[in-house]
Amino acid sequence: MVSETAQAIIHMLKNLPKKVVKSIAADRGTEFHGWIEVEKALEIPFYFSNPSVPGQRVTNENSNGRIRRTYPKGTDFSRMT
Numbered sequence: 020m021v022s023e024t025a026q027a028i029i030h031m032l033k034n035l036p037k038k039v040v041k042s043i044a045a046d047r048g049t050e051f052h053g054w055i056e057v058e059k060a061l062e063i064p065f066y067f068s069n070p071s072v073p074g075q076r077v078t079n080e081n082s083n084g085r086i087r088r089t090y091p092k093g094t095d096f097s098r099m100t
Contacts, residue, residue, distance in 0.1 A: 025053030029060045037062075044068055046076060 021029075032040050044066045045051045054065040068075035090096075 021056045022050070022053035024050045025056045025060075028057050032061055042066060044075070046070070046079070 028043070032043075040061070040063060042064045043057065043061075045054070045068070047067050047070060051065075051067070054067075058065045073080050
């Protein structure tokens with residue numbers, strides 16, 4: 020059975036031209052346990068970043084920094100509309 024995350028990734032990327040998505044990189048979260056199905060379905064490599072090397076997650080780290088400028092750690096998002 021393919022995980023929901025794998026299904027979503029495949030659904031979002033399957034119709035894009037092959038030259039647009041050449042690989043996928045993710046963190047080591049359990050939500051990516053279906054990575055083999057993604058590799059097979061999209062015929063592209065799926066990589067995992069090393070947890071001790073934030074430079075491998077540049078987009079994620081940059082996004083987090085931008086979010087934290089507006090919403091500091093501990094912000095209660097459940098109170099926002």
